[in-house]
Amino acid sequence: MKKYSRMLKIMVLLLPAVCLFGQANDKLTGLEGSFKGTIMAMSKSRIQVTSTDNDSIILIYKDEGYYIPDNIVTKLEELRASKEVARFSWARRNKKHYLSDVAVKGQPAEPQEVMGGKKYEEDKKSKDVQSSELYIKAFGAYNNGNYTDAMSLCQAILVFNPKYTLAKKLKEDIDKKLKQKEAKAHLEKAVLLAGEGKLLEASGEWQMALSTSPDDADMAREIKKKKEEIIEEHNKKAMDLFNEDKLIEAAAEWNVILAIEKEDPVAKKGIETTNKRLNNYSSMERVKMEYETSLAAAKKEYDRKNYLTAIQDYQTAVKFASKLNKEKDVSYMLSEIKRIENLVESSRKVYLDSASRFADAKDWLNMSKELRDCLRIDPENKTALELLSAHQPEMFEARDKLYLEGLEAYGKEDLDTAILKWNSVLILDPSFEKASLNIKKAARKK
Structure with a gap:
């Protein structure tokens, strides 16, 4: 009797170790994983899954404070009864392996349902109520055109309720609207740049508009129409110059066209014809042409008060004039260069002295x-x-104040004041695009 009693004690001592060994499995050493097999046993809080090669895994599907949902219990019981092969996934927490997913015939059961039970149902109901409240706000912001706030609200909903379908759909609509808005901003900037003659930059903005919203057929047509207008205008200038034998200026106009439409056949043909005619001229005729072009450019830049560029063009003209033995012209241009250099120096001093006085007076605009x-x-x-x-911080503060004053004037239909305010904004910060776009918008409204 004592012998059997001793054996019983040994078995009691060894039983936990045997149980622990039974749960040990190389597949459970990581933080998470999955196992394909059938349920062979089930307790109140655990299942035993056995694979086709008879490896077994014990997984916890219920923790303290949770109740397993009836639909999951039914699913597990059906699997056990039918011995149907399913995929079971787990996550390791606090040295325990918790069932995190059940997939039968490729249809997954929610991990929260598997682990959550009654508490999950309560949480889900609470989440749906919160999601609905936030969605109403998001939809209101969307209808008012406030897409940034609407997007933030949708993202907040989907963080804690990823399967809320209404938020997903609204987020897709907002993405589309934001892209259209961004594309429109590129388009307006392109029009502004084209109006200033900065066609290469304008072409880049058109390309950005098209890539941002590639499915916007109306915008694509608008861009195409604008390009065609610009090409027609510069082609006419080029032909007039060509007929006046101003070949270099004509080629420059055709090059402008190629900057916005690389394969334009008219421009390519015009440059080809211009080059042929230039090759037929004597070297001295080409020098004369270069001289006249440089001289005209210098005078034009001087009138625009681009003094340094004017000096460079005059210096180029001097080189060609020397080859043509135009001594009087060389003398005149050298005196012009000297005069402009003195003008630049004196103007520089006047501007800097004046700027210092305005800075002392905290007059950031002037x-x-x-x-x-x-x-x-x-x-x-x-x-x-x-x-x-x-003084950038003070200038930006003044910029923001003037911008808001412009918006206020625009709201009151005082368009002249609005434009004046926004022009002042651009003096403080030439890169402030909103002011540029608003000026154009107000000008169209006048």
């Missing part, structure tokens, strides 16, 4: 205007650049 004028004639002026950098 300070910025003087410094911008200084940089126009001397783009790399160190003093002007340092002053702009040092």
Whole structure:
């Protein structure tokens, strides 16, 4: 009797170890994994899954404070009764392996349902109520055109309720609207740049508009129409210049066309014809043509107050004039270069002195205007650049104030005041695109 009693004690001591060994499995050493097999046993909180090669895994499907949902119990019982092969996934937490997913015939059961039970149902109901409240706000923001706030609300919904279908659908609609809005901003900027003659930059903005919203057929037609208008205008200029034998200027106009439409056949043919005619001229005729072109460009840049560019063009013209033995012209142009250099120097000093006085008076708008004028004639002026950098916070504060005043005036239909305010914004910050776009919008409304 004592012998059997001793054996019983040994078995009691070894039983936990045997149980632990039975749960041990190389497939459960990681943080998560999956196992394909059938249910062979079930307790109140665990299932035993056995694979086709007879490996067994014990998985916990219920934890303290949770109740297993009836539909999951039914699913597990059906699997056990039918011995149907399913895929069971788990996650390791606190040294325990919890059932995290059951997939039967490729149809998954929600991990939250498997682990959640009654508490999950309560949580789900609470989430749906919160999601519905946020969705109403998101939809209202969307209808008012406030797409950024609507998107933020949809994203918030989907963080804690990823399967809320209404939020998913609204998010897709907002994405489409935001892309259309971004594309429209590129389009408006392109039109602005084209109006300033910056066609290469405009072409880049058109391309950005098309890539942002490739399915917008109306915008594609609008861009095509605008390009055709610009091409027609520059082609007419080129032909007039060509007929006047101003071949280099004509080629420049055709090159403008090629900057926005690389394969334009008319422009390519025009440049080809121009090059042939240039090759037929004597070398001295070409020098004369280059001289006249450079001289005209210098005068044009001077009138625009682009003094440094004017000096460079005059210097180029001097080289060609020397080859043509135009001594009087060379003398005149050298005196012009000297005069412009003196003008730049004196203007630079006037602008900087004036800017310093405005800075002392905290008149950031006029300070910025003087410094911008200084940089126009001397783009790399160190003093002007340092002053702009040092007072940038104050300038931006003044910029924002003027921008809001412009919006207020626009709201009151006082378009002239709105445009004036936004032009002042651009003096303080030339890169402030909203002001540029609003000026154009107000001008169209007048």
